[in-house]
Amino acid sequence: MLIDIDPDSESPLYQQLRDQVVRGIADGTLKPGDPLASVRQLAVQFGINSATVGKGYELLRHEGLVRTSRRSGSVIARGPADQQTAGFADGWTDRLRTLLAEAVAHGMPEASIRAATDSLLTDFATRRADPTRSAS
């Protein structure tokens, strides 16, 4: 899987890295047990500081999405089919509240919000079912 980061974006590089790994897990591009490049390899490929990549990996470990062991390096720790992470919903509902509030505040109709959510969820599911569509 390729990760594309935007050096000019306001979102920090480690956050961009973390977000794309989460998306990769959701759409099935990354499966439980998939080995990830080491922090150093990734930093060298991007041409950025190792600490930045390390911070992204640390976030993912903290969330339980990535597991690092001395023997096998970093691997994807879980997938959509696994049991829901305990205590996950609390923080997520909070962030979702902010996201929905943004849409409502900007006058997005409720139907459009629901339609957008549905289409994104369907997209994840179809990509998971058909791996050839998850190439990018």
Add this chain to the structure above:
Amino acid sequence: MTVFVLVFALGFTAFFGVLFAVVVGLRPPELPLSVRVPQAHANDQVVRSAIRRFRVSLLVMWLVTAAVTTVLVSVDLPALATVIPVLLYAGLTILALVLSRRLIIRAKRQGNWFEGVPGRVSAQLTPPSYRHPPFIWAVLAAIVLAGATAVGVALYPTLPDPLPIHFTIAGVANAWAPKSVWSVFGLLMIGAVVATLLTALSVAAARYSVRVQPGDTAEQAALRTQVQRGMLTSLLAELAFVLALGISAIDVTQRLAPGARGVIAVCTIAMVVLIMVVVISNVARGRVQLRPANVRSGENPRPDSIDDDEHWKGGLFYVNRDDPALVVPRRFGLGWTLNFGRPAGVVLTITLLLVIVGGGIVPLLLVTHTR
């Protein structure tokens, strides 16, 4: 002697000309002549004519070099004629590259090709699996070196003391050394060290990280990594064997027929020709294998790279203080280059230059001195 010098110089420079012409074809579409261009302009007329111009100038520069070599040989300066054409041609090809890529750079600036193009830096999160280098070459190198050592051991009691170590062209000994393990097996030891170094480099090449080219899909990026790693690993592994073979052959003929006329020259020429064949064949094969990675379908276009030309001086030298990497994949050609934006890169380069200059000048002085 003069014919030999002429053939050597012209053959050597022709080899580099062909190598460069092939290497230009290895490039991803977005890096013509080591200039970063957006995908939308990768196939512009100016890009194609600049590449054509570079290839034509490779030939023109070679003809210039050939003329200079002929003059040097005809005024009876054969020692200079072995070194100067190679340096001259190296300088001229760099000049050709700089002049040809300037066409693209100018068009890119005037047309503001990167204006409004969102730039991304990409990397492979899931790297292609490691494939170990072909160890058969290391095994074969060890076998020939062991064979040559066995010949040396068997003949050791019968070797004269002092041992003749250098002969004139006519086959008369003109330099001697006391017979010892070092004077008898020194050449083979050098061969073993060089073969081991090359094998170690080929193992390192099997792991090296290739930067993702903009426009590559995940599959194409994986293919690019596999092909570039494969090209370098097999090239280095095969070179280890060729060097071991050449050195063993020279050593065995020295033992069996000391000073035999022309044998060393024949062995050396055969070794140089084999090295050229190994380099060209690996690069040409890599170019064929890379073809699918350089196809752009146009559907689901990938984001463009940021314009990083400012970090590549002359398209050849990488200077970037903000990049933590000391060794980065070359932008033009094959293998790695150092990041001169880091102090360690500068120190390493100076050391390497000293080794190369020392390794080139000392033998030359010895040859001219003993003639």
